[in-house]
Amino acid sequence: MYLGLVKVVTIDLMIKKEVIVEHNDLVSAHYDMSATEQNIFCMVLRQIKQDDPPNRIYRIYVKDLEAATDRKLDYNKIRVAAKKLLSRICTINRENGNILDVVMMSDAEYIKGAGVVEIGLSNKIRPFLFDMKKYFTKYRFHMFMALKSKYSKRIYKMLSQFKNTGVMHIAVDELKKRLNLLDYKTGKEKYTEWNMFVKKVLKVSQDELQKFTDLCFAYEAKKTGKKYTHLEFKIRYVPQQLPLQFGEDQVVSNFYSRLTKEFKLSAWQANDIIVHVPEAEINRTMYALKIKIMDGNIGNIGGFSAMAFENKYGLGLMGNKSKTVDNI
Numbered sequence: 001m002y003l004g005l006v007k008v009v010t011i012d013l014m015i016k017k018e019v020i021v022e023h024n025d026l027v028s029a030h031y032d033m034s035a036t037e038q039n040i041f042c043m044v045l046r047q048i049k050q051d052d053p054p055n056r057i058y059r060i061y062v063k064d065l066e067a068a069t070d071r072k073l074d075y076n077k078i079r080v081a082a083k084k085l086l087s088r089i090c091t092i093n094r095e096n097g098n099i100l101d102v103v104m105m106s107d108a109e110y111i112k113g114a115g116v117v118e119i120g121l122s123n124k125i126r127p128f129l130f131d132m133k134k135y136f137t138k139y140r141f142h143m144f145m146a147l148k149s150k151y152s153k154r155i156y157k158m159l160s161q162f163k164n165t166g167v168m169h170i171a172v173d174e175l176k177k178r179l180n181l182l183d184y185k186t187g188k189e190k191y192t193e194w195n196m197f198v199k200k201v202l203k204v205s206q207d208e209l210q211k212f213t214d215l216c217f218a219y220e221a222k223k224t225g226k227k228y229t230h231l232e233f234k235i236r237y238v239p240q241q242l243p244l245q246f247g248e249d250q251v252v253s254n255f256y257s258r259l260t261k262e263f264k265l266s267a268w269q270a271n272d273i274i275v276h277v278p279e280a281e282i283n284r285t286m287y288a289l290k291i292k293i294m295d296g297n298i299g300n301i302g303g304f305s306a307m308a309f310e311n312k313y314g315l316g317l318m319g320n321k322s323k324t325v326d327n328i
Contacts, residue, residue: 018141019276020045021316023128027137027157030091032180035150036081037088039069041104044119046141050131054123062115068145075115082108082117092128095135100124137161138316146212151179152205159215159235163268164317168233172197172221175231194221194228214238214268237268255282263289264302269309269317277313285309 020042033041043065044058060082066073085105092100107120121129139160147153158178162168176182179201181190191197202219210216215235222230252274259270263286273282289305298304306317 018046019138020141020144021129021132021136021138022157023132024135024137024161025092025094026090026125026128027161028093028178030177030180030184031088033085033088033150034081035148035153036073036077037085038150038153039065039145040078040082040085040117040119042141042144043068044105044121045129048129052130054126055120058119058121060117060119062117068142070146078117079110082110082119090125136316140214143213147208149204149208151201152208154179155201155205156209156213156215159209159217159233162233163215163235163237164266166235166237168235170231170233172229172231214271237266255279258286259305262286263293263305265305265317266302269306269315272315272317273309273313276315277309281313285312 022045040060043060047058062073062075062078065078082105086103086108088103090102090104092102094100102124103122104125105119106122107118109118110116111118137157137160139157144153144156147156158170159168173182176189176191176197177184181197181201182188191200206217206219214237216238217236218234220232220234221228222232224230255274256270259265259273259282260267265273277285285308289308292298292304293301303318309315310317
């Protein structure tokens with residue numbers, strides 16, 4: 001159901017608030033995982049805390065996995081999927097130009113009779129998951145888990161990285177490498193016919209993101225000669241409103257209106273602030289911003305406002321740009 005531009009979804013409040021954070025290098029990495037394997041890894045990511053010791057074991061309860069995906073699961077298939085994760089090679093193009101081939105998980109132990117899988121993380125993968133100050137992507141846990149196609153899940157992450165700009169440019173070959181549809185070593189390719197690639201990957205992802213997430217996209221395929229070689233994804237953010245307590249709808253509406261009209265924030269920025277920042281803190285920050293803006297020295301009100309909230313609450317509002325706004 002839609003209320004104006006805000007999609008209203010009745011989902012458990014705490015689950016809806018959960019946000020997963022990954023380094024951009026991991027979001028754009030080349031690897032192959034089934035949808036179930038990606039779900040297991042995401043269940044690990046939601047448990048990560050910055051002060052976790054390197055040897056921490058993460059426990060995945062199959063019942064929690066069922067609740068998050070809203071479907072009945074075969075316990076044995078979960079065990080098999082966790083085992084496969086130990087052999088999945090992830091290729092990461094690092095900022096310094098190095099190419100890292102790494103497994104994400106170091107071990108997986110299925111606790112018989114308990115419906116639990118215990119997971120250990122690879123030491124090499126930890127820098128892409130912990131203590132990230134910049135170059136990271138945020139996406140909604142419950143939306144990611146709702147997606148069924150393994151391609152939809154990966155594309156949702158990629159587009160989440162660019163939701164603030166609204167556009168993602170990528171070479172077709174690079175997208176296929178990320179999705180393990182093109183082996184950069186052997187040149188072996190899946191879905192060589194363009195129409196099949198559109199049907200199995202782009203169309204499925206387009207439909208699922210429209211149905212299950214806060215992102216919608218259109219795309220334009222561009223040719224070099226007779227071959228489609230580049231894609232331009234045009235991303236639209238459709239904010240999803242939290243289930244409201246009685247009387248909260250007016251408060252949310254007022255915040256949304258002020259943040260977008262008075263403080264010139266985009267719809268997704270305003271929505272993220274409302275979801276993650278306490279009401280009193282929003283009011284306090286808006287008051288401080290209003291004083292600064294009234295001085296008449298702020299040229300870009302939207303950018304200034306976004307940076308003020310970003311500096312205080314680390315919401316990823318600025319596309320990972322590193323600046324500071326003092327005394328807000």
